[in-house]
């Protein structure tokens with residue numbers, strides 16, 4: 001089993017201009033677990049991910065991986081250090097082929113072949129349609145390509161933002177299988193931001209609910225979890 005990571009957030013705060021969105025998040029994600037981060041729309045889940053990844057500068061607090069602070073490091077440095085990100089918004093080059101979208105995940109072409117083979121075992125359709133432009137893929141195929149691109153670098157820590165949104169159940173369950181395999185066989189630590197409760201709980205080891213930018217509840221995934229989380233998601 002390769003080395004895995006523990007992610008720790010301590011009193012993390014961030015926002016946009018003078019508007020505070022993430023309000024003091026303290027959280028620990030264990031090595032090699034899938035952690036589901038849930039919450040109603042607009043509660044700050046995406047903002048929290050972006051703050052961890054250096055895409056938004058935190059106003060307070062610390063983020064550490066393997067006990068080492070990563071605050072202040074650029075997103076590019078974090079990705080080189082084995083942190084992967086499958087974002088929710090506009091993440092593909094629509095006019096480029098599947099192959100070029102995947103290739104751009106790597107710094108050099110030296111590791112291209114094994115990285116491609118790895119993602120082809122998860123999603124064989126990518127191999128058959130390498131020259132097809134990303135913009136002509138269906139919504140579900142684009143999501144699989146986004147995830148594959150994040151997996152090209154074999155991340156030790158992977159952040160995934162609402163991958164199941166708008167997908168048909170067969171694609172959602174395929175993605176669930178891939179994430180479980182990444183955790184079980186590669187020891188990847190995965191933070192999954194999700195609105196789809198059933199999907200999140202089908203793969204998560206632990207979970208938290210974010211409310212107005214703070215952790216409202218968290219626990220192991222087990223009997224009674226679904227009902228407990230549903231209470232938090234009620235309008």
Ligand SMILES: Nc1ncnc2c1ncn2[C@@H]1O[C@H](COP(=O)(O)OP(=O)(O)OP(=O)(O)O)[C@@H](O)[C@H]1O
Pocket residue numbers: 016021039040041042043044045046047048195
């Ligand atoms: N670039 C931005 N500038 C200003 N405010 C923003 C920006 N992006 C998001 N917000 C606001 O921050 C709040 C939290 O948004 P965020 O996307 O983090 O929530 P979320 O929990 O991920 O919700 P969703 O499930 O809808 O994606 C919302 O009120 C949103 O309008």
